[in-house]
Amino acid sequence: MKLLFxxxxxxxxxxxxxxxxxGHGIVHRLIGELLVxxxxxxxxxxxxxxxxxxxADEYFNCDMIQVPHGRAPAxxxxxxxxxxxxxxxxxxxxxxxxxxxxxEMIHVAARNENITIIFINNAIYGMTGGQLAPTTLPGxxxxxxxxxxxxxxxxxxxxxxxxxxALDGPYYLERVAVDIPRNIIKTKKAIKTAFxxxxxxxxxxxxxxxxxxxTGWGVTPVQxxxxxxxxxxNYYPLGELRNRAKEAK
Amino acid sequence: MPEVxxxxxxxxxxxxxCDNVCPVGILRLAPDRINSxxxxxxxxxxxxxxxxxxxxxxxxxxxxxEVYK
Ligand SMILES: Cc1ncc(C[n+]2csc(CCOP(=O)(O)OP(=O)(O)O)c2C)c(N)n1
Ligand code: SF4
Ligand code: SF4
Ligand code: SF4
Numbered sequence: 001m002k003l004l005f006x007x008x009x010x011x012x013x014x015x016x017x018x019x020x021x022x023g024h025g026i027v028h029r030l031i032g033e034l035l036v037x038x039x040x041x042x043x044x045x046x047x048x049x050x051x052x053x054x055x056a057d058e059y060f061n062c063d064m065i066q067v068p069h070g071r072a073p074a075x076x077x078x079x080x081x082x083x084x085x086x087x088x089x090x091x092x093x094x095x096x097x098x099x100x101x102x103x104e105m106i107h108v109a110a111r112n113e114n115i116t117i118i119f120i121n122n123a124i125y126g127m128t129g130g131q132l133a134p135t136t137l138p139g140x141x142x143x144x145x146x147x148x149x150x151x152x153x154x155x156x157x158x159x160x161x162x163x164x165x166a167l168d169g170p171y172y173l174e175r176v177a178v179d180i181p182r183n184i185i186k187t188k189k190a191i192k193t194a195f196x197x198x199x200x201x202x203x204x205x206x207x208x209x210x211x212x213x214x215t216g217w218g219v220t221p222v223q224x225x226x227x228x229x230x231x232x233x234n235y236y237p238l239g240e241l242r243n244r245a246k247e248a249k
Numbered sequence: 250m251p252e253v254x255x256x257x258x259x260x261x262x263x264x265x266x267c268d269n270v271c272p273v274g275i276l277r278l279a280p281d282r283i284n285s286x287x288x289x290x291x292x293x294x295x296x297x298x299x300x301x302x303x304x305x306x307x308x309x310x311x312x313x314x315e316v317y318k
Binding site for chain 2: 002003004005019020025180222
């Protein structure tokens with residue numbers, strides 16, 4: 001019998017310590033598959049954030065570094081500029097990327113730095129106990145918005161892809177989701193495209209991935225999956241926002 | 250004939266693979282069994298119906314599923 005689908009060699013054998021049904025694991029697996037399929041595992045350097053994926057350096061079977069909260073794009077810039085032959089990606093949650101790391105995120109995009117950001121949007125701070133994130137939806141409950149996010153006092157969510165799309169810098173921006181197989185396949189394709197653009201020296205890509213956080217949202221994994229399609233994707237529409245390769249044609 | 254193997258000790262019983270993912274509907278959480286972490290692992294009810302599509306593997310965060318052919 002031949003193995004058709006199974007844990008890819010781009011992941012280590014360590015069992016991940018995420019909650020049941022957490023979207024992080026699905027995205028990890030997709031990246032792990034691509035490291036092998038694109039034959040880039042040996043030359044990839046990943047930058048892990050602070051957040052639930054703080055241990056991502058143990059899970060990816062490539063060179064990894066774990067950095068202070070929000071600083072991954074700055075560290076990735078340094079790595080890429082000293083080792084332009086390497087494939088460099090950051091892996092960041094919404095608290096990491098879009099709150100404490102806002103400055104790094106905007107400037108790395110404006111510079112069209114030749115790196116790839118894998119951005120996990122789960123609309124909440126997972127690791128610290130489900131507090132409001134910049135991406136928490138209006139009316140959505142969190143431990144710091146117990147009656148639902150009130151836009152009068154807590155402001156509006158940040159749509160990262162739309163925000164970066166206002167800059168001339170980025171080469172490729174796409175929003176995807178990991179709720180159902182069709183979207184998971186699209187997510188893999190988007191990450192692969194971004195990695196390939198980096199290998200072709202095209203410049204900056206960010207893939208925003210709508211991802212389940214059943215624990216932070218206080219629902220079951222299956223309810224979390226459905227909430228992405230029924231609620232979250234209405235506020236954060238899926239699709240390609242920027243692709244310079246297509247504009248050039 | 251395709252064959253699906255659930256790595257029961259890796260499975261966290263999230264149920265994602267059991268909810269409208271399998272085109273032939275042969276996955277469920279074992280009602281009568283738990284693994285050493287206390288989760289009800291996923292199980293296959295009728296292996297002969299499996300078409301080897303890999304959708305169950307694709308939705309599994311761990312991944313605790315292997316598909317063979
Ligand atoms: C400088 C600093 N400030 C605050 C924290 C506390 N902290 C840890 S994780 C986190 C947010 C994590 O949320 P997110 O980036 O959305 O990732 P998730 O856990 O949801 O995957 C915060 C604020 C910290 N570790 N370091
Ligand atoms: S708290 Fe949320 S993001 Fe963190 S591991 Fe649990 S489900 Fe995943
Ligand atoms: S491989 Fe496809 S048909 Fe077989 S159990 Fe998995 S989802 Fe069902
Ligand atoms: S998706 Fe994976 S972890 Fe979840 S129940 Fe199925 S096999 Fe277990």
